[in-house]
Amino acid sequence: MRHAAGRLFYSAWYFRSSLLFLSPLFLEPAYLYKIPATVALTLILTAISSAMSSSVATSQLDPTLYVLAEHEATFFKAQTGIEDDVALKNHIYTVQEEAYKVYPYNCIRAFNFARLKISRLPCYQQFLDLPKNRKGAIYADIGCCFGNDPRKAVVDGYPVEQVVASDLYPEFWELGHKLFKTTAETFPARFVPQDIFQLKGLTKEVTPSVPNLSQVQSLADLRGNISAIHSSAFFHLFDEEGQFEIAKIMAALLSSEPGSMIFGVHGGLPEKGIRPGSIQRSHMFCHSPESWRALWDGEIFPKGSVRVDALLHDRDRYGLNSVDSVTKTLLLVWCVTLL
Known part of the structure; x- marks a missing residue:
């Protein structure tokens, strides 16, 4: 209920x-x-x-929107064991159809769920270095959908036993197992179904001991103990107030140890405001690099306690499709690091 x-x-x-x-x-x-x-x-x-x-x-699903970069095709072939390009496309398309019935997100319609967004981010290596320098560094992926980014991180060296993924819809995580031909045993990253707004008002109270991830029932169980939080194509689903609340929640979840980080990519604008869409698409509130830096450095965290890297990039740089031909979409690429 x-x-x-x-x-x-x-x-x-x-x-x-x-x-x-x-x-x-x-x-x-x-x-x-x-x-x-x-x-x-x-x-x-x-x-x-x-x-x-x-x-x-x-909204008709359009197979012509399916495009994988070479490194993404290589990744999917290695993970699924499907070497034939046509067979791989059909496999991904089948999962897409099921996912679209769960919730018709535009990122599903545009095949952007198949993109490896995390590995294109400028701070990706900084993120991969965390578990090398910090014992038991927990990585949480919030708004994970099928879990392609956590899977990429694990392939690139992040310990799977230190990974927790979360999404409102557990069906997406199960479809991720179907997409990548895995099970909870063969890919044992912890999944936690979570409505992020249920954590509103969460305080940064560190638990006496870090619980075993296999026992975690809510992200609240990990407050103050997460070393890295990745969240892409998530913030822009909400208005300015909602984005502020999510940022506060993530700050409460994050470890206070210097080097802890929150990072991702989502829709942005040169000046913060509403990005109007076509008649088929809802309006989207977008931060600018300047307002995003001001949000984290001064509102969410005390001024001067974090480094905030935030830049605008064209969607094409990240290989993302758009189902909105009316409005050009810019991406806000960002990373918040505790000093």
Whole structure:
């Protein structure tokens, strides 16, 4: 029941910005907070039901969007044992169809779930060095979807017994096993189904001893003990307030030891604000490099206690497809490191 409520809350956040143009009633975001909660909830539920049903029914999956870089194709062939290019494409497409029925994220429609985003990030080597220099360094991947990034990190040397992955939808993790032809035994990274907003208000209280990851039931069990948090294509699902809350939660989960890091990539803009989309796509709140640095260095963490690297890059640099031909998408590539 609690998990079902979490899914509803997630959906409400995701569709909240799209409500702005679904009806004149929502032309002002603040209006949502000035009407009775029961009325707002009814309107939100109606919009969510309509939008989700319409999206699944009318958005056609397009196999022509399937493109893998050479290193990604090599990775998938090695992990799945499928050497034939056509057979590999068909295998990935089959899993995509199942995943799109779970939730029709654009990243699934555009095959971006098959991209190895983590290894393209500038701080990737810094991340891989953590377990070499810190005993038991825990790495958490939040919003992991199928878990391709944790798998890439493990292949490149991160100890699998120190990896925990989390997503709202456990079905995606199970589909990850299908995609990569693994089981919980052959790829034993710990998976924790988690509604991130259930951790709102989490404090940075370090647990007396780090629990065995196999026993972890919530990311809250690891607060103050995670050495590296990776989160890509996740923050931009939420509005400015939601992104602020997620950043606070991640800060509470992170170890206070210098060198601990939070990093990822998501939609960005030269100046923070709303990135309008086509009629098929919800509006997206995006930070700029400047506002993202100010958020972490001064609001989330005390000023001067972290180094924040944040740059804008074109989507093509990261090999990501777009299903929105109307608006050009820039990516905010970032890393927060404790000093």
